Amino acid sequence: MALKPIDVRPQPRLGFARTVEIVLNGIRYRLFRSAVTVVVIAVAVAFMMNVLCEAVTYRSVRRLATERTAGQRLAARWAGRLSAAPTPEAVLREIGGASASDPILDECRRMGNLADSAFDELRRAAADAVACLDFFDGAGYAARRMMVKDAEGTVVFDRLQSAAAFDAFTDALARVQSARFPMPVPEFGAWLASWPGVGSLEDALLDARGGFGDAVRAAGFVAFDAATADVVARQAREARDIRLVEESGQVTDIRKAVAAYLNVLPGDVTADRLWRLLESPSDAGWFLGKLKAAAHPAGDLGPGRAAELARLRAGQAAWEVARRATADVGGGRFGVGTRMAWLVLVSLGVCAVGISNAMLMSVTERFREIATLKCLGALDGSIMLMFVLEACLLGLAGGLAGSLLGSLIGFGRMLGVFGGLLAAGFPFTAWLVACGLAVLAGVVLAALAGVYPSYLAARLAPMEAMRIE
Amino acid sequence: MTATPTAPAGTQGSTAPTAPADGARRVIIRTVGLRKSYLKKGVVTEALRGVDMEILTGEFIAIMGPSGSGKTTFFNMVGGLDSPTSGRVFIDEVDVAQLTAVELAFLRCRKIGYIFQQFNLIPYMTALENVTTPMAFAGTDPDTARNRGMELLGTVGLRERWFHRPIEMSGGQQQRVAIARSMAHLPAILLCDEPTGNLDLKTGREILDLLKRLNTERGVTIICATHDPRMLDLCDRLMWLRDGQVERVARREEVRITIGKINNETE
Numbered sequence: 255m256a257l258k259p260i261d262v263r264p265q266p267r268l269g270f271a272r273t274v275e276i277v278l279n280g281i282r283y284r285l286f287r288s289a290v291t292v293v294v295i296a297v298a299v300a301f302m303m304n305v306l307c308e309a310v311t312y313r314s315v316r317r318l319a320t321e322r323t324a325g326q327r328l329a330a331r332w333a334g335r336l337s338a339a340p341t342p343e344a345v346l347r348e349i350g351g352a353s354a355s356d357p358i359l360d361e362c363r364r365m366g367n368l369a370d371s372a373f374d375e376l377r378r379a380a381a382d383a384v385a386c387l388d389f390f391d392g393a394g395y396a397a398r399r400m401m402v403k404d405a406e407g408t409v410v411f412d413r414l415q416s417a418a419a420f421d422a423f424t425d426a427l428a429r430v431q432s433a434r435f436p437m438p439v440p441e442f443g444a445w446l447a448s449w450p451g452v453g454s455l456e457d458a459l460l461d462a463r464g465g466f467g468d469a470v471r472a473a474g475f476v477a478f479d480a481a482t483a484d485v486v487a488r489q490a491r492e493a494r495d496i497r498l499v500e501e502s503g504q505v506t507d508i509r510k511a512v513a514a515y516l517n518v519l520p521g522d523v524t525a526d527r528l529w530r531l532l533e534s535p536s537d538a539g540w541f542l543g544k545l546k547a548a549a550h551p552a553g554d555l556g557p558g559r560a561a562e563l564a565r566l567r568a569g570q571a572a573w574e575v576a577r578r579a580t581a582d583v584g585g586g587r588f589g590v591g592t593r594m595a596w597l598v599l600v601s602l603g604v605c606a607v608g609i610s611n612a613m614l615m616s617v618t619e620r621f622r623e624i625a626t627l628k629c630l631g632a633l634d635g636s637i638m639l640m641f642v643l644e645a646c647l648l649g650l651a652g653g654l655a656g657s658l659l660g661s662l663i664g665f666g667r668m669l670g671v672f673g674g675l676l677a678a679g680f681p682f683t684a685w686l687v688a689c690g691l692a693v694l695a696g697v698v699l700a701a702l703a704g705v706y707p708s709y710l711a712a713r714l715a716p717m718e719a720m721r722i723e
Numbered sequence: 724m725t726a727t728p729t730a731p732a733g734t735q736g737s738t739a740p741t742a743p744a745d746g747a748r749r750v751i752i753r754t755v756g757l758r759k760s761y762l763k764k765g766v767v768t769e770a771l772r773g774v775d776m777e778i779l780t781g782e783f784i785a786i787m788g789p790s791g792s793g794k795t796t797f798f799n800m801v802g803g804l805d806s807p808t809s810g811r812v813f814i815d816e817v818d819v820a821q822l823t824a825v826e827l828a829f830l831r832c833r834k835i836g837y838i839f840q841q842f843n844l845i846p847y848m849t850a851l852e853n854v855t856t857p858m859a860f861a862g863t864d865p866d867t868a869r870n871r872g873m874e875l876l877g878t879v880g881l882r883e884r885w886f887h888r889p890i891e892m893s894g895g896q897q898q899r900v901a902i903a904r905s906m907a908h909l910p911a912i913l914l915c916d917e918p919t920g921n922l923d924l925k926t927g928r929e930i931l932d933l934l935k936r937l938n939t940e941r942g943v944t945i946i947c948a949t950h951d952p953r954m955l956d957l958c959d960r961l962m963w964l965r966d967g968q969v970e971r972v973a974r975r976e977e978v979r980i981t982i983g984k985i986n987n988e989t990e
């Protein structure tokens with residue numbers, strides 16, 4: 255029998271479906287070994303995911319807390335304006351001291367019905383007036399008497415309108431060497447000439463709708479859009495009421511009564527204790543009764559409102575705590591703070607080491623199999639594809655399991671730190687991205703760690719590969 | 724350097740086939756000055772030191788020699804499974820060293836069958852999957868491969884055990900699966916490394932019969948490294964290796980006469 259001569263041609267590539275089949279077969283056969291590898295990958299990914307979850311939570315809570323506390327502070331400022339008795343000086347200080355973006359400016363311009371240019375002039379004049387008022391306030395009693403007699407506040411500017419008074423002022427100023435007047439005296443003279451105009455504008459503002467505070471209230475915060483205005487108005491009212499309750503603790507009689515009721519020293523009656531009283535219905539009843547009896551305005555709040563305020567304050571306090579807890583989180587490489595970014599990088603390193611260790615072990619113990627496959631006519635590429643596919647599958651399984659586990663642990667811990675705030679600040683998108691990254695890291699690292707040794711083994715002659723131990 | 728298809732007998736001196744009468748047969752394997760040394764921990768072991776050998780198509784050659792004489796190393800070189808330190812291997816006048824990785828894979832897959840001393844079955848595959856793996860690499864469609872695999876398992880008497888994994892089979896059965904696998908593409912050359920070394924007498928006998936059948940019925944060239952004296956009854960020629968060198972090459976008829984001496988040498 256005559257055999258044909260041996261013809262040598264290029265070997266075809268192994269089909270992808272068949273490769274997958276072989277890989278799945280192998281994983282199923284080495285189920286325990288594969289499971290161990292998956293678990294190692296999962297633990298490594300879980301560690302990284304844990305850190306990522308904390309990082310994204312911190313970032314999100316920080317953003318939210320900054321927003322909320324800023325809102326609270328804005329509301330508190332408005333509340334201050336609402337409850338303070340408006341004086342001409344207060345108006346000047348508000349307008350002169352406000353930054354350009356402050357909504358108060360817009361409010362005032364609307365209330366005074368002023369054109370932009372007129373209002374800008376008013377603002378500049380107000381700033382000058384505030385500087386001068388500060389000078390007189392800080393000048394000390396004797397110097398002040400010499401310069402403006404007994405004039406107080408904006409009355410100073412009215413008084414200096416008379417030539418005699420202005421001369422007396424310049425004389426006195428020359429003698430008070432320690433003080434520095436905020437503008438050159440001749441300029442101040444010119445400014446005083448325009449003061450009646452400024453004063454009348456200011457008066458117009460004050461009188462526009464019966465007092466500054468009322469005017470602001472009546473204006474309904476139009477500087478904000480309707481929805482925000484409502485929120486700010488509500489928050490401002492809440493801030494005012496909260497301040498009312500906390501101030502009641504400063505009244506000696508009430509303070510003593512509460513101390514006796516709680517069996518503590520009067521010095522230990524803090525705002526927190528007052529709020530705790532308001533949280534339980536029976537204590538709240540007693541406390542509100544006491545406030546009414548002492549004719550304190552907080553007594554009019556009513557039990558429902560008081561309980562609501564207590565809840566609100568607890569929430570605000572939580573945000574304030576969260577803001578402080580996350581204060582050092584901002585900035586850094588990923589917007590999660592330098593420390594957190596460092597932790598993320600370290601966890602990535604640990605993850606890489608863990609995964610490559612697991613994969614290296616599972617590939618190197620199979621060099622004999624690689625060699626055998628080569629003896630049977632497998633191309634180097636097919637062998638590597640098999641191992642990369644297997645690594646990817648294990649990496650995917652480990653990555654999914656790990657990101658789930660890591661999320662559970664990470665968010666569990668964050669729940670302990672931030673409690674209910676986590677629900678409001680849950681970083682859903684960032685979490686999904688982190689999950690994706692963690693799974694990707696698992697797959698890519700596993701594939702890299704699997705491809706390298708299988709590449710080393712596959713490119714050797716079969717028997718050389720078989721000799722590697 | 725490319726392989727030259729000229730190999731006149733006689734240029735290889737003493738290793739020229741001792742039976743030039745076989746005019747119809749071609750030289751299918753030729754080794755020229757084959758050397759292989761292993762370097763391990765600074766110690767150089769010379770496993771082969773200049774082996775010149777010619778093997779004809781359809782021949783059944785037994786390679787004998789004490790353990791450590793270089794049989795396995797020779798097997799690996801001839802099969803294209805390892806690269807020689809120096810010297811050449813020509814398969815059908817093609818220099819193996821000149822083949823690309825892709826062509827080498829083709830050669831291993833379809834033209835040479837390997838039967839290893841340690842079987843080297845893939846542990847996670849069933850008997851059938853082990854047999855069909857070379858066919859998968861060759862691009863045979865799964866149904867054909869399956870039918871052919873069952874047929875081959877039938878030839879080695881394991882048709883009923885096709886779904887067993889290697890660990891669920893005895894050594895003899897595993898070796899038979901390996902033989903079925905090596906026959907997946909009806910190779911022109913079958914290389915066996917102590918195919919009966921790990922088997923009991925009876926199974927060994929069966930395997931040897933199987934090899935002989937492949938040789939006579941299908942004309943497969945068989946190169947078989949062995950210790951087994953029964954091989955004497957089956958082979959056409961014997962080649963003795965000692966310390967990596969060819970000690971003697973003889974036809975079976977010549978050996979028959981001095982059998983006592985052979986037994987001494989091969990233990």
Ligand SMILES: Nc1ncnc2c1ncn2[C@@H]1O[C@H](COP(=O)(O)OP(=O)(O)O)[C@@H](O)[C@H]1O
Pocket residue numbers: 721761762763768769770788789790791792793794795796797
């Ligand atoms: N991987 C190796 N590293 C070092 N020496 C080896 C290696 N493989 C074989 N050898 C040596 O080469 C020689 C021939 O070995 P081998 O071909 O396996 O002999 P046989 O198969 O005839 O028993 C022996 O001396 C053995 O020690």
Ligand SMILES: [Mg+2]
Pocket residue numbers: 794795796840916
């Ligand atoms: Mg051997």
